[in-house]
Amino acid sequence: MDIVSVFSRPALRWLVPSAAAVVVIGGGAVAGTLVASADSSLPERSAAQLLVDVQSAKVDGLSGTVVESADLGLGAFANLTQGKGDLSSLLGGSNTARVWYAGETKARVALLGTQGETDVIRNGSDVYLWKSTEKTAAHFKIPAGADAKHRELGAASTLTPQQAADEALAAINPTTAVSTTGAAKVAGRDAYELVLSPKDAGSLIGQVRLAIDAEKHIPLRVDVYAKNATKPAVRVAFQQISFAVPDDQQFVFKAPAGTKVQESTAGEVKKGLADHQKAAAEKQERAKADASKSGAPKMIGTGWTTIVSAKLPKTDAADSQAKQLSGLTGMLPEVSGAWGKGHLFAGTLFSVLVTDDGRVFAGAVTPEKLYQAAA
Structure with a gap:
C-alpha cells in the first residue's frame, strides 16, 4: 500500500474515507453497542461518534515525541536493522522520533537511532532530507500546484500514530467488528479507545486499538495485538505531546558541519514528477497486461486474511542477490505437505511460505492458510 506523505496533505486531519464512517454507522461492520468513557468527567462516545x-479532527500545530516498538517475531532478522536511525529500523525493536507540525506546509520528522538520525523537513516549498550517517542532505523545491509525493517522505510518515491508524481504519468493512473500551491515558492526556477486531478466525491479528484524544480527536496511540496476546506486537504512541504551534525556527534546516547538500532545481523536480507520473502510468498498463501471466502477483481471499501469491524471479544462482535470498531462506525452518516442500517464517502478525519450486505466499494469516493456498 502506498502511504501518502504528511508533507503533501493536511498531516493531522484524518483521511478516513467517508464511507468508513458510513459503513460503521449504517451497520456494514459490526459496531459494538458499548460506549467509551475515558474518565468519569468525560461524556460517553459510541464507536460511530468516535469515527466522526x-x-x-483538525489542529493548528503540535510537537512531541513518538515511540514505535515492534515485536514481530523476526528473531535474528530484527537485529539487522536496529539502531540505525533510518527507515528500515522500523521493522524491529524500539524507535524514537520527534515530530513538529505547524500547518499543511510546515512539518518535520526526526527519526532517532543509536547510530544515526534521519530528518525530513518541509518549510513552505522547501523540502530537505538529511541523513547523519551519510553526512548528506537532499534539497528540492516543490513546484507551485504540484503534489509532493516523495517515497521516502511518505515512508517516514508511517511512524506517526495518524498514519498507522489510517491503515487500520482503511480495513473497516463487513469483516470487522468495531467497538469501544474503557479509559485510556496517553502522554498525560485523556483518550477514548476504539477497537477493531477481525471476525475471520484465520487472521493472526487479534485487535487493533486506537487511543483517540478526548479533546483534539487525533490518535495518540495505535496498538496492534496478535491473536490471544496480552501485549501489543506493534505500538506507535506519543510519549509526550504539546498542541502549541512550534516556532518557525524548527523548520529551518541548518546543515551540520561537513554535510554535503545536493540541490535540485525546479526544472529537475518538475521533470522528476512528470517522469514519475509517466512511469506510474506505464507500470499500471504493464500490470494489466501481465495480470493473466503466472508470474504476476495474485491476491487470494479478502479482508484481514488476504494472501499475496507470487513467483520468485529467475536469477543466476551465482548472482549476489540470489545468494543473499538463499541464505535468508535457509535460516527458516523447513516444512512440507501436499503442496510440496519449502521454508516457513511464522511471525506474530504475519506468515511467509517460500516453496522449493519458487513460489511465495504471505499474509497476516496462520501457516495453515498458506498451505491451503499453496496446494
Whole structure:
C-alpha cells in the first residue's frame, strides 16, 4: 500500500474515507453497542461518534515525541536493522522520533537511532532530507500546484500514530467488528479507545486499538495485538505531546558541519514528477497486461486474511542477490505437505511460505492458510 506523505496533505486531519464512517454507522461492520468513557468527567462516545470525531479532527500545530516498538517475531532478522536511525529500523525493536507540525506546509520528522538520525523537513516549498550517517542532505523545491509525493517522505510518515491508524481504519468493512473500551491515558492526556477486531478466525491479528484524544480527536496511540496476546506486537504512541504551534525556527534546516547538500532545481523536480507520473502510468498498463501471466502477483481471499501469491524471479544462482535470498531462506525452518516442500517464517502478525519450486505466499494469516493456498 502506498502511504501518502504528511508533507503533501493536511498531516493531522484524518483521511478516513467517508464511507468508513458510513459503513460503521449504517451497520456494514459490526459496531459494538458499548460506549467509551475515558474518565468519569468525560461524556460517553459510541464507536460511530468516535469515527466522526476522528474524521473531522483538525489542529493548528503540535510537537512531541513518538515511540514505535515492534515485536514481530523476526528473531535474528530484527537485529539487522536496529539502531540505525533510518527507515528500515522500523521493522524491529524500539524507535524514537520527534515530530513538529505547524500547518499543511510546515512539518518535520526526526527519526532517532543509536547510530544515526534521519530528518525530513518541509518549510513552505522547501523540502530537505538529511541523513547523519551519510553526512548528506537532499534539497528540492516543490513546484507551485504540484503534489509532493516523495517515497521516502511518505515512508517516514508511517511512524506517526495518524498514519498507522489510517491503515487500520482503511480495513473497516463487513469483516470487522468495531467497538469501544474503557479509559485510556496517553502522554498525560485523556483518550477514548476504539477497537477493531477481525471476525475471520484465520487472521493472526487479534485487535487493533486506537487511543483517540478526548479533546483534539487525533490518535495518540495505535496498538496492534496478535491473536490471544496480552501485549501489543506493534505500538506507535506519543510519549509526550504539546498542541502549541512550534516556532518557525524548527523548520529551518541548518546543515551540520561537513554535510554535503545536493540541490535540485525546479526544472529537475518538475521533470522528476512528470517522469514519475509517466512511469506510474506505464507500470499500471504493464500490470494489466501481465495480470493473466503466472508470474504476476495474485491476491487470494479478502479482508484481514488476504494472501499475496507470487513467483520468485529467475536469477543466476551465482548472482549476489540470489545468494543473499538463499541464505535468508535457509535460516527458516523447513516444512512440507501436499503442496510440496519449502521454508516457513511464522511471525506474530504475519506468515511467509517460500516453496522449493519458487513460489511465495504471505499474509497476516496462520501457516495453515498458506498451505491451503499453496496446494
